[in-house]
Amino acid sequence: MDGNINPGELAALNSAQVQAPVQAEVRRIKNMNIAECQEILCRGMTEPVILSDVVPQWPANTKWDFDFFKVNYGTIKVILSDNLASPTKFKKITLRQYLDYIEDPASQTFDTSGDGTKWYAAYWAPFFEHPELRDDFTEPEALENWFSKISGPMNDWYHDGFAWLLLGPAGASTAAHLDLFGTHAWTGQIRGRKRFVLYPPTFHKGELSVEHAVARGGLEIILEPGELLIIPFDWAHSAEALTPSMTLTYNFINESNFGDFLQGIYLDPTKWEKKFSRKVVRSRLGLEPRES
Numbered sequence: 001m002d003g004n005i006n007p008g009e010l011a012a013l014n015s016a017q018v019q020a021p022v023q024a025e026v027r028r029i030k031n032m033n034i035a036e037c038q039e040i041l042c043r044g045m046t047e048p049v050i051l052s053d054v055v056p057q058w059p060a061n062t063k064w065d066f067d068f069f070k071v072n073y074g075t076i077k078v079i080l081s082d083n084l085a086s087p088t089k090f091k092k093i094t095l096r097q098y099l100d101y102i103e104d105p106a107s108q109t110f111d112t113s114g115d116g117t118k119w120y121a122a123y124w125a126p127f128f129e130h131p132e133l134r135d136d137f138t139e140p141e142a143l144e145n146w147f148s149k150i151s152g153p154m155n156d157w158y159h160d161g162f163a164w165l166l167l168g169p170a171g172a173s174t175a176a177h178l179d180l181f182g183t184h185a186w187t188g189q190i191r192g193r194k195r196f197v198l199y200p201p202t203f204h205k206g207e208l209s210v211e212h213a214v215a216r217g218g219l220e221i222i223l224e225p226g227e228l229l230i231i232p233f234d235w236a237h238s239a240e241a242l243t244p245s246m247t248l249t250y251n252f253i254n255e256s257n258f259g260d261f262l263q264g265i266y267l268d269p270t271k272w273e274k275k276f277s278r279k280v281v282r283s284r285l286g287l288e289p290r291e292s
């Protein structure tokens with residue numbers, strides 16, 4: 001099946017209750033080299049993989065537990081929502097209180113909704129204001145991430161705009177989506193376990209939406225602590241924490257998706273403008289602060 005699907009096929013897919021992954025499981029590999037990485041990100045035949053030997057080598061693997069963030073960054077305010085990709089409500093509290101909530105949601109009085117909402121801190125991007133955290137991990141060189149080659153102030157901008165430390169209790173979730181501006185993602189599970197569903201590009205290309213992909217079912221994986229998942233730009237994905245969870249995730253570009261990245265910027269200039277709108281980032285780049 002390709003992007004030029006005919007209306008009959010589309011109707012069949014619309015009503016399909018197919019739960020048929022195209023691939024039995026995501027490969028777990030070690031020592032990924034540049035050639036292997038180019039293969040899994042090769043246009044038209046991308047493949048998500050799990051790297052099992054990256055996170056265990058990071059200082060973060062032992063250093064970053066919930067207490068570490070409570071002690072060192074507890075007074076910072078974090079934004080919470082009820083879902084990362086399709087939020088309906090938001091809240092802002094201190095990281096300290098939120099980390100207490102992660103460990104025992106029932107213990108926290110701020111969780112007053114009573115509707116079972118699992119509040120997710122999915123927007124915390126601390127690596128610009130707290131660059132010391134960047135010393136605790138390194139991304140695999142085989143990714144050949146072009147963003148990482150940017151030096152000077154623009155490098156800070158990248159760490160501010162394309163990196164997140166996702167914290168959440170069991171049940172914190174992200175609805176199915178494609179990542180921003182045609183970027184690939186790497187996502188390292190530092191604490192806890194997380195269930196991902198990955199939707200092959202053939203399930204949502206062309207006239208097919210991410211919703212169609214969800215209707216067909218996807219490829220389910222459980223990301224264990226210490227594992228790092230690479231999600232190619234054209235794989236939609238959803239996620240749910242199975243236990244209290246800490247995940248470090250970065251978006252990246254290289255030769256394989258640079259065209260998609262440019263197109264993404266072109267198609268969504270408002271979102272792109274937001275990447276430059278933070279006052280502190282603009283001043284670092286020598287730009288005037290914006291009014292709003």
Ligand SMILES: O=C(O)CCC(=O)C(=O)O
Pocket residue numbers: 084164166173174179185194237238239240247249
């Ligand atoms: O770990 C998750 O909840 C999913 C995160 C994600 O897909 C993203 O940040 O784009």
Ligand SMILES: [Fe+2]
Pocket residue numbers: 177178179185237
């Ligand atoms: Fe994503």
